[in-house]
Amino acid sequence: MTVEHHPNGVSTRPAKVDDQSRVFELIEQLTGEAVTSDWQGVYESHLRLERGAVVIAENDVSILGIATVSYNMTIRYGGEYCELEELIVDDSARGLNLGRILVQRTIDDARRRGCAEIGLYLVPSTEGNRGFYEKLGFEVLGTEMRQILKADQVIAKE
Ligand SMILES: CC(C)(COP(=O)(O)OP(=O)(O)OC[C@H]1O[C@@H](n2cnc3c(N)ncnc32)[C@H](O)[C@@H]1OP(=O)(O)O)[C@@H](O)C(=O)NCCC(=O)NCCS
Numbered sequence: 001m002t003v004e005h006h007p008n009g010v011s012t013r014p015a016k017v018d019d020q021s022r023v024f025e026l027i028e029q030l031t032g033e034a035v036t037s038d039w040q041g042v043y044e045s046h047l048r049l050e051r052g053a054v055v056i057a058e059n060d061v062s063i064l065g066i067a068t069v070s071y072n073m074t075i076r077y078g079g080e081y082c083e084l085e086e087l088i089v090d091d092s093a094r095g096l097n098l099g100r101i102l103v104q105r106t107i108d109d110a111r112r113r114g115c116a117e118i119g120l121y122l123v124p125s126t127e128g129n130r131g132f133y134e135k136l137g138f139e140v141l142g143t144e145m146r147q148i149l150k151a152d153q154v155i156a157k158e
Helices: 017-031 039-047 098-113 124-135
Strands: 004-006 010-014 052-058 063-074 079-089
Touching: 010 098, 017 039, 017 052, 017 063, 017 079, 039 052, 052 098, 063 098, 079 098, 098 124
Parallel strands: none
Antiparallel strands: 004 010, 010 052, 052 063, 063 079
């Protein structure tokens, strides 16, 4: 994954070690949850692109948004598929196409990695983004059933 340049001085790239505090700040904003000691290990694993990744969108001044994904392995695909996990564009930069750029970058990266598909799920608090994802080529395919196993995991996943 390399730096890619987009209109209006925006670029996207994989996250680096130094981006951690800004990435966590944006995920806190998205979920309303405070950072825990477990976040760092996952972040470091994502920097190595092991089972997921963090994509940064920025201009010359600051990080404007992030997208995180997980790469999941399954027998029926004979390999990986990708799940969009966390997506947030800073309040000040919404409506400027950054969400589209970030999602398209995760799609392109997943395709290059050999993933069979990319998906996401909406929860009631993110249902209002359905039209956004439809514009980016996502279609409804079945419904998801879920059972919470950890009491502290009641967060709004993508
Ligand atoms: C959802 C979010 C990432 C969209 O990012 P953004 O940069 O504001 O969106 P973009 O400017 O890239 O929008 C791309 C297109 O989708 C449309 N769009 C954006 N949000 C939309 C929505 N909620 N419903 C329908 N269409 C939407 C835009 O109008 C634009 O359409 P156009 O190309 O026809 O002009 C951003 O609003 C955000 O960070 N929200 C808070 C966190 C969040 O909800 N994250 C996603 C959780 S599922």
